[in-house]
Amino acid sequence: MYILLALIAACALGIALHFLMPERALRGVVVTPGIATAVAALVYTGMQWAGVGEDSIWLWLASIGGGLLLAALATLGLTATRRRSDAAQKAALGI
Template identity: 70%
Template structure:
């Protein structure tokens, strides 16, 4: 049940991350929180399976912090791809 706390924290911080990163207009509002939540679930599960106890601070730091880092990197990559494709389309259309 503690995984829900990690998922809620990752989702809430993912929402904040969405507003902190540039190019918000190029992606959906749920993309960054969804990536953060999925990454937190995967990291938390992997750490639990590896034997790290729920009482360990490292479980929480790695699952939530790692999820935010992964979400930030993925969001920046998505925005960069979208910016590049938009520029290519504008050049192709002669805009």
């Protein structure tokens, strides 16, 4: 049941991260929070299976912090890819 707390925290912080990162117009609103929540779920579940208890701070830091870190990196990568793709399309169209 504690996994819900980690997922809600990762999603809420992912929403905040979306608004803090530049070039929001090049990506969807749900991309960053979705990645953060999915990664947090995977890390939390993996660490629980590995035997880390729910009272361990490392479980919470790794799941929420790791989710936010990977979401930020993935968002930056997706934004850069979108920027390059848009530039290539404009060049192809002669704009």
